[in-house]
Amino acid sequence: MNIKVNWGTGIVIAIIGFIGFILYFVVRMSVEDKFSHDLVVEEYYKQETHFQDKLDAAQNAAYLKGSPKIEKQEKGLLITFPSAWKLDQAKGTCTMYRPDNKKLDLEVPLVVKNNQFLIPDKKIVEGSYKVQLFWEKDGRPYYYTKSIFY
Template identity: 35%
Template sequence: MKTNWGTAVVLAFIGFITFIMSFVIRMNTEKKYDHQLVTEAYYARELSFQQDMDREQRTHAEGMEPRVEQKAAGIYIYFPEQADMQKITGKVSFYRPSDRAEDFEVPITLTETFLLVPAPQLLPGRWNLEIDWQYGDDRFLTHKKIMY
């Protein structure tokens, strides 16, 4: 049987639409293609973005930026030596860009000049650190990206 070009075009459209629809359904139903925002309250955090940038600039300008070092025991976060360690409070948030389920927070309670996050808590790969801390009445913020 001989087909004309109109029938071939219609069959090509039907084949293309079938392919696209199967792709869309597969992407929405399979767990390995789970699409997620970086944080739960993404839009609420976006509203405070300028305040966070100002805090981060002030942290850098005043020389209060914590130093982050990776060692075999884990990640060491050293706070400025001029600060009284007993007056430092806050939290360190670890964000894993590849898997939100691995995100966690560590409260800052210092007895030494550093905070240690043990290696067993950290999977190999990229981590985004957000060090949000307070010293007296001043609040500071630092963002770091590390490969562990």
């Protein structure tokens, strides 16, 4: 038996084969659990509207002398603020954003004592984090961020 395939039929078979190949990978990527499709942040557009506020707060923190020192210790992650900042009455939050897994993100109230703030070791899983400090003092917002590996 001798089957002849002309150019038109060959092109159609190639296109159908290519479409099948692409669909296989699209279905595989959307179904399998090991391919996570988390958003970087929830409510992205809502956060974007406050972007200028974040820039202003970062500029306020840049005007302060020095910057916080973030270091891993036995008890956890210790954040030490410069003594000139006097943040004992400051109110804010510390967010530890984990780019690879939003389930490991952590947000805790910023409670500064003796210009230090400790996040207990049991709350943090080893890996890469973006530490974001938001605080307000004397009616002015401040923002500081640093990427770390814990």
